[in-house]
Amino acid sequence: MRTFRMHRNALIIAFAAMLASEVAAFSLVQPCSRLHCSRLAATDEEIAWMLDDSAWDEDDDEDDEAFDEQMRIRAAAEHESYASRTTPLAPATDAVDAVRTRGVALVEDALPDASLREALRSRILERRDAGAGLSAVLGERCDGGATTRFDIRLPYDDVVSEATTTLLRGPLAAALDALVGPEAQLWECAALVSEAGAPAQTVHGDTFWDSEPCLYTAFVALQDIDLERGPTLFFPGSHLSPDAQDDLEDDGPSVLDAFGAELGAMRAGACTLYDGRLLHAGQPNSKGTRVLFYVSFKAPGADGGLGNEAAHSIDAELFGRGLTLGDLILSV
Numbered sequence: 504m505r506t507f508r509m510h511r512n513a514l515i516i517a518f519a520a521m522l523a524s525e526v527a528a529f530s531l532v533q534p535c536s537r538l539h540c541s542r543l544a545a546t547d548e549e550i551a552w553m554l555d556d557s558a559w560d561e562d563d564d565e566d567d568e569a570f571d572e573q574m575r576i577r578a579a580a581e582h583e584s585y586a587s588r589t590t591p592l593a594p595a596t597d598a599v600d601a602v603r604t605r606g607v608a609l610v611e612d613a614l615p616d617a618s619l620r621e622a623l624r625s626r627i628l629e630r631r632d633a634g635a636g637l638s639a640v641l642g643e644r645c646d647g648g649a650t651t652r653f654d655i656r657l658p659y660d661d662v663v664s665e666a667t668t669t670l671l672r673g674p675l676a677a678a679l680d681a682l683v684g685p686e687a688q689l690w691e692c693a694a695l696v697s698e699a700g701a702p703a704q705t706v707h708g709d710t711f712w713d714s715e716p717c718l719y720t721a722f723v724a725l726q727d728i729d730l731e732r733g734p735t736l737f738f739p740g741s742h743l744s745p746d747a748q749d750d751l752e753d754d755g756p757s758v759l760d761a762f763g764a765e766l767g768a769m770r771a772g773a774c775t776l777y778d779g780r781l782l783h784a785g786q787p788n789s790k791g792t793r794v795l796f797y798v799s800f801k802a803p804g805a806d807g808g809l810g811n812e813a814a815h816s817i818d819a820e821l822f823g824r825g826l827t828l829g830d831l832i833l834s835v
């Protein structure tokens with residue numbers, strides 16, 4: 504999901520294809536950016552440039568740098584607009600209702616086994632350190648060029664499979680089953696790591712907006728995630744707005760004022776379960792390594808054909824198995 508680099512013309516083509524489709528269109532839509540960490544405020548001129556489509560030459564690959572710069576400015580302007588009004592995301596009493604109505608639920612004790620969490624966290628960091636399984640990630644670098652965000656595809660080994668099946672025998676299983684049903688395909692199985700120095704990401708949804716949900720994702724905390732470790736920020740209710748994603752791109756961060764801005768700080772073992780249409784963004788990490796394990800499930804009617812391979816975070820062998828939520832729940 505998580506990151507991707509999609510040229511704006513590719514986005515338009517994908518969007519046209521989506522409109523032509525009768526099914527709920529599904530795609531990973533956010534442009535990747537190399538966000539800088541040193542300067543959070545954007546000037547008025549920069550924001551005007553960011554919003555000016557004529558600053559683009561759709562056919563010129565060399566515009567990638569300009570695209571990155573636009574995204575960097577956009578993330579900084581967004582962060583400036585919401586940073587002073589964020590509130591904590593409270594644990595949900597009814598996760599299904601929370602995801603339906605607000606787009607996100609904080610579910611505690613989704614992965615309660617501390618030694619399993621620690622084994623998985625170590626496995627993820629080993630893989631990251633070996634440079635294996637890396638997907639494109641939104642806002643990976645900070646000013647000094649250091650990579651501060653990683654999205655890591657995970658082979659379905661003993662530890663990953665145990666963590667996945669354990670997750671799907673806890674409170675998450677019932678919520679996902681009610682939201683998306685047993686036929687939902689395991690779409691992603693991966694990890695997100697941010698390091699100290701990671702800036703805020705550009706606010707994004709993981710799928711194009713559609714009237715039906717396309718994708719549900721659970722971000723599972725493999726350690727306590729406090730505010731300094733840059734939890735995910737969610738804009739509750741934005742998943743129900745047909746226009747929020749486009750308006751954010753066209754009109755800038757004031758569009759976010761219509762929604763709350765809730766930070767998914769959580770204890771180790773908790774997770775945030777969200778609808779892929781919901782606007783969200785990883786926040787600046789000023790403290791140190793933050794590791795999230797995540798799985799996502801695609802709704803049976805959603806069209807997965809428009810996804811960006813560079814950002815589709817699942818090991819190829821695992822994806823090839825075509826596992827469904829039902830398969831995973833039954834395997835427990």
Ligand SMILES: O=C(O)CCC(=O)C(=O)O
Pocket residue numbers: 504505506640641695697704733734735736783784785786
């Ligand atoms: O890092 C986070 O908390 C969110 C990551 C995310 O949404 C992404 O990479 O697409």
